[in-house]
Amino acid sequence: MKIDILTLFLEMFDAINNSILERAVKNKLLEINYINIRDFSKDKHKKVDDTPFGGGAGMVMTCQPLFDAINSILTEEEKQNKDLCQIIYMSPKGERLEQKIVTNLAKLEHLIIVCGHYEGIDQRVIDHFDMQEISIGDYVLTGGELPAMVLCDAVARYVEGVLSEGSTEEESFSNGLLEYPQYTKPRAYNGLVVPEILFGGNHQEIANWQHQESLKLTRKRRPDLYRKYQKSLKNSKK
Ligand SMILES: C[S@@+](CC[C@H](N)C(=O)[O-])C[C@H]1O[C@@H](n2cnc3c(N)ncnc32)[C@H](O)[C@@H]1O
Numbered sequence: 001m002k003i004d005i006l007t008l009f010l011e012m013f014d015a016i017n018n019s020i021l022e023r024a025v026k027n028k029l030l031e032i033n034y035i036n037i038r039d040f041s042k043d044k045h046k047k048v049d050d051t052p053f054g055g056g057a058g059m060v061m062t063c064q065p066l067f068d069a070i071n072s073i074l075t076e077e078e079k080q081n082k083d084l085c086q087i088i089y090m091s092p093k094g095e096r097l098e099q100k101i102v103t104n105l106a107k108l109e110h111l112i113i114v115c116g117h118y119e120g121i122d123q124r125v126i127d128h129f130d131m132q133e134i135s136i137g138d139y140v141l142t143g144g145e146l147p148a149m150v151l152c153d154a155v156a157r158y159v160e161g162v163l164s165e166g167s168t169e170e171e172s173f174s175n176g177l178l179e180y181p182q183y184t185k186p187r188a189y190n191g192l193v194v195p196e197i198l199f200g201g202n203h204q205e206i207a208n209w210q211h212q213e214s215l216k217l218t219r220k221r222r223p224d225l226y227r228k229y230q231k232s233l234k235n236s237k238k
Pocket residue numbers: 089090091092093114115116117118119120121134135136137138139140141142143144145147
């Protein structure tokens with residue numbers, strides 16, 4: 001998979017050039033390119049923003065550098081067929097990022113992620129390129145770089161070969177529930193002990209216990225997910 005990130009703050013992305021993502025890039029499972037939007041500005045001072053029409057505080061990122069940057073990345077084929085490349089704008093006004101969006105994006109060959117700044121980007125860029133707007137939550141950050149890193153990390157985990165087989169199958173949200181509690185050695189730590197059932201060697205009993213713990217946790221912390229899970233169970237029995 002190829003991910004092109006358009007940003008004004010390239011240095012911020014050092015934060016994701018570590019651990020699993022770094023290995024995925026080295027192993028050529030993932031290609032991540034960082035494009036400086038400012039490099040495309042035709043303004044003699046390399047300006048990329050201007051005051052908003054209609055008034056109001058702050059600045060808006062202008063069309064020209066963004067149009068030119070995106071057009072420089074898209075292949076002729078991608079310009080003709082919009083299904084070949086998904087262009088995403090990280091935005092608090094977008095659809096809230098969820099596992100379903102992540103797994104769908106992980107199936108694509110090419111993503112372009114645009115990071116906004118100031119008051120955001122000129123609406124004509126969003127409309128022209130038919131961008132998918134994605135939010136990482138109901139709060140406003142100063143820029144789209146942290147949201148873009150969140151999206152990249154989440155999507156990369158689902159690219160084939162990035163994680164060991166089965167790693168994403170039994171974790172939170174994979175079956176609609178939150179994951180059960182995890183324990184590791186030692187068996188007792190300062191008087192705190194691991195539930196006895198995990199040492200019985202009965203795989204079925206352990207799986208049942210883990211499922212019950214998942215249900216309990218989801219019901220308590222995420223009643224919305226719990227209701228959805230119960231509903232899907234009912235529908236599958238029909
Ligand atoms: C200060 S914000 C702009 C907020 C915008 N004026 C509004 O009220 O919706 C600057 C940039 O940060 C990014 N951003 C901020 N919060 C975000 C969020 N919750 N999810 C995704 N991107 C976000 C977007 O790229 C946005 O263009």
